[in-house]
Amino acid sequence: MKKILIIAMYWGTRIPGLAKYLPEFGWQPFVLTPHLGENPDLQFTVIETPYRDVLAFWKRLLRYNPTEGKDMREQVERRLGLKSTSSLINFAFTMGNEIFAYPDAEKGWKPFAIEAGRRLLQREKIDAMISSSSPATSHLIASELKTEYQVPWVADMRDLWSQNHNYSYGPLRKWLDTRLEAKTLSTTDALVTVSEPWAENLRMLHKGKPVYVITNGFDPAEVNEPPANLTAKFTITYTGRIYPRKQNATKLFAALRNLISDGVIDPEEIAIRFYGPKMEWLDKEIEHYALSRIVKQYGTIPRQVALEKQKESQILLLLKWEDPQERGVYPGKIFEYLAARRPILATGGSNDVVTGLLNETKAGIDAPTIPDIKDALGKLYHEYRLKGKIVYDGRKSEIDKYSHHEMARKFSEVLNLFSTR
Numbered sequence: 001m002k003k004i005l006i007i008a009m010y011w012g013t014r015i016p017g018l019a020k021y022l023p024e025f026g027w028q029p030f031v032l033t034p035h036l037g038e039n040p041d042l043q044f045t046v047i048e049t050p051y052r053d054v055l056a057f058w059k060r061l062l063r064y065n066p067t068e069g070k071d072m073r074e075q076v077e078r079r080l081g082l083k084s085t086s087s088l089i090n091f092a093f094t095m096g097n098e099i100f101a102y103p104d105a106e107k108g109w110k111p112f113a114i115e116a117g118r119r120l121l122q123r124e125k126i127d128a129m130i131s132s133s134s135p136a137t138s139h140l141i142a143s144e145l146k147t148e149y150q151v152p153w154v155a156d157m158r159d160l161w162s163q164n165h166n167y168s169y170g171p172l173r174k175w176l177d178t179r180l181e182a183k184t185l186s187t188t189d190a191l192v193t194v195s196e197p198w199a200e201n202l203r204m205l206h207k208g209k210p211v212y213v214i215t216n217g218f219d220p221a222e223v224n225e226p227p228a229n230l231t232a233k234f235t236i237t238y239t240g241r242i243y244p245r246k247q248n249a250t251k252l253f254a255a256l257r258n259l260i261s262d263g264v265i266d267p268e269e270i271a272i273r274f275y276g277p278k279m280e281w282l283d284k285e286i287e288h289y290a291l292s293r294i295v296k297q298y299g300t301i302p303r304q305v306a307l308e309k310q311k312e313s314q315i316l317l318l319l320k321w322e323d324p325q326e327r328g329v330y331p332g333k334i335f336e337y338l339a340a341r342r343p344i345l346a347t348g349g350s351n352d353v354v355t356g357l358l359n360e361t362k363a364g365i366d367a368p369t370i371p372d373i374k375d376a377l378g379k380l381y382h383e384y385r386l387k388g389k390i391v392y393d394g395r396k397s398e399i400d401k402y403s404h405h406e407m408a409r410k411f412s413e414v415l416n417l418f419s420t421r
Contacts, residue, residue, distance in 0.1 A: 002127040002419060005120060005151070006031045007113065007138045009106055012332070014158055014216050015132060017404030018411060019044040025412035030124070032117055032141075034109055049116045052108030102173070103180055106135040113141045121149045128419040130411070132156040134164075136181070143184045152418040154411075155185055157193040158216065163201045165326045166246070182206065189418040192411070195353045197328030212414050216330065217407040218339035220400075227341065227392075228311040234270045234384045236345065237313035239306040240333045241276050247319035247331075248348045249282060253289040255373035265381050267294055272317070275301050275309060310340035314390045315380060320349025320368070327352040338363055338399050343390050345380070347373050361402075363394035 004027045008015045011033070019029040020043055029044045034051035101107070120126065129151050131142035139155050146153045162177040169177070182205065185191065191211045193199050199211045242249060256272070259265040272295040274282065279297070286295045301309070310316055316337045321329040330353055337344050344364025346354050355366045365380075367373040384390055400406065 001026055001028045002415075003028045003030065003124055004415065005029075005117065005126050005129045005145075006132070007117070007129065007142050008033055008132040009109060009135055009138055012158070012216070013219065013335070013404075014156075014407075016042070017217060017219055018130075018408055020219070021405045021408035022412060024405070025409055027128075027412055027415065030120060030126075032113055032120070034112075047116050047120060049109070049112040051106075051112060053105075103140070103177060104135040104137055106137045107140075110137050110141055113137075114144055117141065117145045118148070121145065121151065126151055128152045128154065128415045130154050130156050130415075132158055133161060134159040136161045136177075136184075139181075139184050139188075143187055146187050152189050152415075153187070154190045154192055154414060154418070155188040157191060157198070157202060160193070160198055160201065163198075163205065165321065165323070165329055166243070178205070185209070190414055192414060194330060195328035197326075197353065201328075212410070214407055214410045214414075215402060216332070216335050217402045217404045218335045220339075220403045220405055222307060222336075222339045224311040224339065224341040228308070230314060230389050231271070231312050234265075234315075234381055235313050236270070236272045236315040236317050237275070237309055238273070238317040238319070239275045239310060239336070240331075242274075242279060242282065242319060244279070244281060246321060246323070248322050249319060250285050250289070251370050251373055252317065252347050253285060253291055253295065255370050255377055256291065256294070257289045258370075258374055259377055259381070264378050269384075270294055270381070272296070273298060273309065273313075275299070275306055307336065307340070310336060310342060313340075313342055314384060316340060316342050316344050316364070318344050318346040318354070318364070320346050320352065320354055322348055324350045330354060330357070335402055338394070338402055341392055341394060343380070343392055343394075345373075345376060357402075361395050361398045363399060 001023065004022065006015060006019060006029050008031065015031065019031050022029050030047055031044060032047045032049070035048050129142050129145065131138040131153070133139055133156070142153050142155065145151065161181045162174060167174070185206055188209065191202050191206060191209055192214050193202055193211065194213070194215050196213050199213050202211045256265070260267050274295070274297045278299050282297060286292055318331055318334055318337065320331065334344070334354065334357070338361065344358065346358060346364060346366050347368070349368055358364050358366050365376045367376045380390055
C-alpha cells in the first residue's frame with residue numbers, strides 16, 4: 001500500500017473523511033496536524049505537533065475569551081459598546097491581521113510541522129503529500145518539504161488563498177498574497193479545489209498547472225437510514241454559522257410573515273430553528289418581522305446532536321452566498337444535509353453551484369427571491385397539511401456521488417497520476 005502525508009490544521013469533515021476512505025484505494029494516510037485537544041477514535045495515523053499562537057499577546061491584551069462563542073473582534077466591540085460597523089475597530093483589526101498575521105494567524109505552526117514532517121519522511125517511504133487550506137501555512141509547509149525531499153505534492157484548495165470569497169484585506173496585502181501563493185504553489189504537481197468556478201480562478205493564476213475539482217462530501221456512515229422520526233410541527237432547521245452581509249436570513253422571514261398574514265400558514269404549526277453561535281442581529285431581525293414565537297436561536301450544539309436535529313426536520317434551510325459574482329461557494333452544511341435525506345430549501349443567492357447540485361440530485365428547492373421562497377413555502381406547507389409530513393424525493397444515485405468514499409476515490413486517481421512506486 002502506498003503511503004501519503006496529509007498536512008492540515010483545520011479538518012472540517014473533508015480531512016477525516018479523506019483519511020478514513022483512502023486506504024480502500026491503496027493509500028495509507030499519515031495526518032500531520034497541531035494538537036487535537038481531544039482523543040477521537042480515528043482509524044488512521046495522526047502526527048500531532050506543538051503550536052505557537054502568534055496572536056497570543058494581543059489576545060491577552062484584549063482579554064479574548066474563546067469560550068464566549070464570539071470572535072475577538074465581536075468581543076472587543078461588545079466590551080467597548082461599539083457597533084460592528086465601527087470604522088476604527090475594522091481598521092485596527094484589519095491592519096493587525098495584515099501586519100502581525102501574515103500570511104495567516106497560524107504561521108506559528110510552520111516550524112513544528114516541518115520538523116515533524118522531516119522525521120516522518122526520513123523514517124517512512126512516503127509516496128505523495130496533500131496539503132489542505134485554510135490556512136495557507138499548510139501549503140508553505142508542504143512546499144518546503146517538497147523542495148527538500150522531492151515527494152509528489154497535491155495542494156488541496158478547499159478554501160482559496162488570495163482569491164478567497166471571504167478575503168477582507170486591502171490591495172497591498174492582496175498583491176503580497178498573490179505573489180506568495182504563486183511562488184509557493186509553483187512546485188506543486190497538481191491543484192484540487194471544490195467547485196468548477198474556483199478551479200477556473202486557479203487556472204488563471206497558476207497557468208499550466210493541472211487543476212481538478214473534488215467537492216466536499218458526507219460520510220456514508222452518517223446517512224439517515226433507517227429514516228429518523230420527523231417532528232410533529234412543520235419544522236425548518238438551520239445548523240451552523242451565518243456570515244453577516246454574506247448570507248441573508250431576512251428573505252425567509254419576509255416570505256414567512258407574508259404567508260402568515262395572508263392566512264396561508266398557521267403560526268401554531270410551524271417552527272424555525274437555528275443551531276449555531278447566537279447572533280444579536282439575527283434576534284433583532286426576528287423581532288422586526290414579529291416572528292419571535294416561531295423562529296428561535298438555540299445556540300451551538302455538539303455536531304452529533306446537530307445531525308440528529310437535521311434528520312428529524314421536515315425541511316433543512318440553506319442560506320446561499322449573496323454575492324452574484326461568487327458562483328463557486330458550497331455552504332459547508334449542504335453535504336451534511338444530503339446525508340440527512342431531508343428536503344433542502346436554499347434561499348437567496350443566484351444561479352450557482354448549489355443550484356446545479358439541487359437540480360442534479362433533486363434534494364431540494366432553489367428559491368433565490370422572496371416571491372420564490374413564498375411560493376416554495378406555500379407548496380411545502382400544503383403538502384405537510386395534506387400528508388402530515390414532507391416527502392423526500394432526492395435521487396440516491398446522484399447524491400451518493402458526494403460521499404466521502406467517492407471523494408477519496410477521486411483523490412486517489414489524482415495521486416496515482418503523479419506518484420510511482
